[in-house]
Structures are given as structure tokens and as C-alpha cells.
Amino acid sequence: MIAEVIVDVAAYPIDRPFDYAVPIDWEHVMEPGLRVKVPFGPRKVAGYVTGIKEESELDHNKIKPIAEIIDLEPVLSAELLALSKWMATETIAYEIDALQVMLPAAMRAKYEKIMTVIKPEELDDAFRSFLGNRQQVTLKALQDANLLNEVKKYNKLGIVEIDTAIQQKTKMKKVRMIHVPDAKQLETALEEAHPNAKKQQELLRWLLLHPTESIEASKILDESGVTATVLKSLVDKEIVEQSQVEVYRELESPKMQDSGKPEQLTDEQQVALSAIEQSSNKNIQETFLLHGITGSGKTEVYLQAIDHVLKQGKEAIVLVPEIALTPQMTARFKGRFGELVAVLHSGLSAGEKYDEWRRIHRGEVKVAIGARSAVFAPFSNLGLLILDEEHETTYKQEESPRYHARDVAIWRANYYQCPVILGSATPSLESYARASKGVYSLLTLSKRAKNQALPSVEVVDMREELKAGNRSMFSLALAEGIRERLVRKEQIVLLLNKRGFSSFVLCRDCGTVVECPNCDISLTYHRASESLKCHYCGHEERVPSECPECTSEHIRFFGTGTQKAQEELYKLVPEARVIRMDIDTTNTKGAHERLLYDFGEGKADILLGTQMIAKGLDFPRITLVGVLAADTSLHLADFRAAEKTFQLLTQVSGRAGRDQLPGEVVIQTYDPEHYAIELSKTQNYVPFYEMEMDRRRQLGYPPYYYVTVVQFSHEDVLKAADYAHKGTEFIAERLSQGSVIIGPTAAAISRLNNRYRYQSLIKYKHEPALIPVLQQLLKHYKTSWAKDGLVMSINREPTSIF
DNA sequence: AGCACGCCGACT
């Protein structure tokens, strides 16, 4: 028997199955989807069995046997193996990367070189004294002790051996259990106990008082007050037995709870739910676009649709943007489905994620909620997949494999012939266009569930404010609104639209902006450390006291960060309690949730933050939302700038007035006539969609064309440009008539980490040659260009074209 | 990717 194995080596010539012989004893357990350890050249690596066959086309003497089987059960089903293959092809990634991304990080192999002593008598004294009585030492430890050269010498002479140990990163958590086989034996033991063994007697009495068949050892020690030695002596005397039992790590239960009862649906919600249920009953793949304004109760539709498929004995996956994965959201699902829900969020440790994965794999839960990667939840009978806030760009992974969770969800739904729900108040143009063409089925929720009015939106022209002598960050209208809310003890959300715009240091005499020495990017000012940082490469330097160009002292930071906004806010309303949420205040584990929780509990009046606050907040006392600079995201060199701005403004406006109290929104801008801002006033998606589609058609951008970006980077600017031209020409010569190639041009960030970057944009409506051509290009690159220091990357349907 | 093999410069 031959197993086809994809080995854990991400390199071009290795990206295919390798044949290995299956030892006869393992033939009956060998299955695709198992992880194995195999010899590969001079070393040993981990790999995945992707296929089984009787014969190999290769010479018998070339085939090596599998060294070890890692799993008892396959970790990847036939479905997921097929998915990985599809994903690798579509996104032009290594198959090994596509396989690895589907499993929790804890299951990725860890390699460690270990030295074993064979002939201890031939070691020199210094080496021997370092080893002590150890037979095996990691090479890492030997390197730290500066003994690497000796090890190499001994290895050549056969005095020591070096091999690679392959381990899983995180293990299953185990606890020690104590079993009482027979209570009578305890009594006998107590009678026969040595009179000096006071503690043992005490423990026996405790055990008799707490009759049980098995109990955690730690619990006995805690509650009986005896020490571990005492327990051990009972184990040694075989009065009790002990064993290691695998357990799941305990997860913190959410603080907020949901009633757990289905809510009464509005007519619109009912129509949507019925359509989904019917589709589900028919066992066909259908993708629904659930377009519901903020507060229209999309989540309730999800919950009841999930309930429907659970009753059919099927499973469901719910994807949400990481930032929306708040306790508030997850508590609602846990309240409804209780123990059947696994929540996969970034706050979990690697071990906890692994546990949740196993609970899904074993079929102990039926619903998985999580960010992007939860789309790979190892269910085997899926009945529904949901992407909430489907327009979010976080659904696209921006490193290899560059998959989009929406595409993966639809692929899986096709496999199981079940529905997909894409939900959003502001769908991506791609999805809405597909819904308009009938590829997706459109479901609309146009009214708020609790019949609240939409918030009133006021757009303030900041140029007028400036003319009127108001030089602060807050317009008169917003300042007034803030003061009113403080008096009425209502809450305020202030959004600082920082995308593509942060505080930088500028010389007021010569106009020089301090830039990163490695990247063509201005450095960002950080107040806490009084330093300038590059957000791309991590370079950090002190704030200069004079201009590096003209030595003027008139150099100071410019732009608007959240810290500066907080200071200005303090000047405006010193009595207000403010919670600031940005990268600086949310970088510790759980900080994001804690800040939101505090705000929900009313511990602050104002929540000030970046885009991360635009989603998922559902607090009844928020009645005012202020957007401090709405147009900063409009000036990005990106065809999606208007779409992103409209989405952000609509999402954040939806935070106001979600309960009984009416909401108000103030949008500050220097560009009030822009259609993305103008139309967000009425929060009316369809007119915006039509306007933006018009523009996309004129400019030939998605969704009218598909886009693929090929990027070339090199330390030498001339070589970067040269290869970019060669590569672009290569593609252009091979594409069909209808496709357009733009470039090469310097990337928006033309130098990053000391590498010069060029890119070309391929636009196409239908291009069957695309994948083959890109694969050919990749072959050229890997076989010759890469050796010359070129780095090339291919990104299909990028979320932005930087 | 990583590891071995192999062929040329500066050291005990």
C-alpha cells in the first residue's frame, strides 16, 4: 500500500504529493486525512496523507516507508482535503499552507533537534560535565552553551547522534484522577493502617465520607488538606488507583446572558426566515444576501434559521468580523443554544482553540461561531453557513493562502447542498451586484425590529466652522450635543476615522515630513513613548528636536490621533468620563471586551475610538454618535475608498438610538458634497450602490471586472523595475483579448523594509488562462528570479490595491 | 525550506 503525502515544507518543487510505503501493520488504519511523520531527504518531517493507492509509478527502491502515524483518527475529512486542493489552486498557494490553515495552530508540527549520546566514554570532560547525567539534550541548549562545534565533531565520529523530534505544539490537557475500586477496601485499609500513619488515616476517613468512584486528585488534596505524598502512598499500596484523563480547558462563561427564547419576528424577518427554511428543506445550495439596515434584527433571523437546521440534525457555522465577536454577541448564541455552541475567538489560547476544535471534530457541538478561520470548522453534516457583516475586508486573508471566507463558505455549502446567508446593512458591491443579477437571492429588512426611528443625521462642513473661527476638533453642533447628553446622563460614541491618516511630524519651515529610513512611509507619532514609529516595519526613533533637513526648530507633530482627541475632549468637557479605544489601549488580551463591558455598565459617558468601535455595540443609552473626520478615508488611492467610507459611516450611525431613546448622528467633514457622505445621511444603501456601480463601470473596476495584483519587490530599485516589466510582459502576452493589464507601476508604498515595490493590475471578466499563466510565471520566478533576490506575490481579488 | 556535498581562502 502506498500513501500520498503532502509534506510540511513550503517550497515550490515540494508542492505535490510524495509517495510513501505503508508498513503492513498500519494498512488497516491508514486513511487520507491522517498526519504522519516521514523521512524526507536526510531529515524527518510531518505531513498529511491526501490519498492512498496500491501501486506507485516510481522505482520501488526510491520509496521510503512512513515512519510514524501521528493521529488515531483523520484530522481532515475528505471534504476538507478536497477544499484545500481547490483553495491552493484558486489562490495560487502551496497545498501545505492550504492544509495547515484549516487546523488550529496548536496542531502544527514543532521541530526540535535533539542530540543523543551513543558513546559517553569518548566525550571530553567539559562536555560531560555540561551534560551531567542527561543522555539527550536539545541542540538549542548546546548552542546556548557554545558547544555546537564539539557536537558537530562528535556527530561525525559517531559518538553522538542528532535527529529531529517532531511534536505537536500544544497537547491535550490531562488531569490526574483517583479511582476507588472498592469502598470496603478503604475500611480495611483504615483498620490495618500503621498507627503512625496519621495522615493516611485522615485521608482514608475523608474518602469514606465522600464516597465516589473517581475524583480529581487535585480536588482531594484541596479539600482533605493532606499532601500529595500521602495520596501517593495510598496509590503505591494499591488502595486507590490513579489515571490520566483528557479534559477540555475551562472557558470563562460570558458575563451577559440572553433570555434564550426566540423573539417574535417582524413580517420582513418572517419572510426572510421562511425563504431560508424552504431552501434548507429542499437540500439545494442557495446563497442569500440578507440586506438589513442597522437594528433590523438580522441576528434573530440567523438564530431561528440555525434552530431550524439543528432540528434537522445538521450543523451551522456563523462567521463574524473579529471585532464584532464581543461577549454581547456570543452570549446571545450561548443563551439560545447553550452547550451546543463553540466560540472561536482570538482571545483564546492556542490550547483553548485546540479544545474547541476537538469538540467540533467529535460532534459535541453543533454551532461554531468565530472569525475568518472558523469557516473551516470540522463539521461533517453542515446545514447552514452565515457570514455576518459580509462586506468586511477581514474575511479576506491577506497572507498565503489568500482565501476569502465568503468563497470558502459557498464552496462548503455546495458540498453539503445547503444555504449560505450573507448579512449586512451595507453589502459589498460584489454581493449586491450578484443579488441583483439573481446569482444570490436578495432578502431585505428595511425596518428596525423594535420600530425605532432611524437616527437623525447632520453633516457639518468643517470649512465653515473654520471660517467662523472654530479651530477645535469639535464643531459647535457636536460640542453642544455632547454637553446635552452629559446632562441627560446618556452615552456618546465618538469615531475618529484614522484610516490612512495618523499623526506625523512635520517641519513648518521647509515642509519636511519625517519618514522611515527603510520604507517610504511617514513615521507615526506616539505620545506615550515620545517616539516615532513605522507601522509597517517596526522602526522606532526619538522625536527630533530640529528638522533633519533644514535644522529648523519649528518641527512638531501634526494630524489627529485618538490621544490628541482625548486631550481636546478634556478641554471641552473636563467632567466627562472617557474610554479611549485604539491600538494602544486594546493590545492586551481581553482589553477590548473589558472596555466595552465597562462602557455598557455605564462606567463612562463617552467612548472614543477608531473604526474598531463602529461594530457590534448595542447599548440602549447611546444617543449621540459623532464622526470627527469623515472624509479621511475618502482620500485613499484605492477604488474602494468611497465604499469603505459609506460603510463606516452607516455602521457607526447605526449605533445611535437602538432602544427607546432617539438617536442623533453628527458627521464632520471637509467634503460634505461627496456622494459617499451625502448619501450616508439617509443611510440609504441602494442609491449609493447605484451611484458607485456607475463609477466602477466607467473606471472598469470590480464588480465589473475581476482584479488580480502581481507584486514584485527587490532591494535594488532597477532590478525590481526590470523584473516587474518582464513579469508583466510575460502575463500580457498570454492573456486573452478581453483582459486588461495595467502597469507595472510603483506600489502606493513604493519602498517597504528596504525593498522597492512594483505592481501590475490584471483586470478581466472571464479569463480561463489566468491560473495557468500565473502558475507558469511562478515557475519562472521560483527557478531563476527568486535566486536573484526577487520576491513576487500574487493576490487575487485584493481588499485594497496598495 | 533545509540539509549534504563539494570546492576554494585564512588559520593552528
Added chain:
DNA sequence: GTCGGCGTGCTC
């Protein structure tokens, strides 16, 4: 003479 630098080539 040998240690060790990194070019080249292969991995079932």
C-alpha cells in the same frame, strides 16, 4: 595541511 565559507542540487 584543516576549518569553514556559501554555491548547487535533491528530497517519494
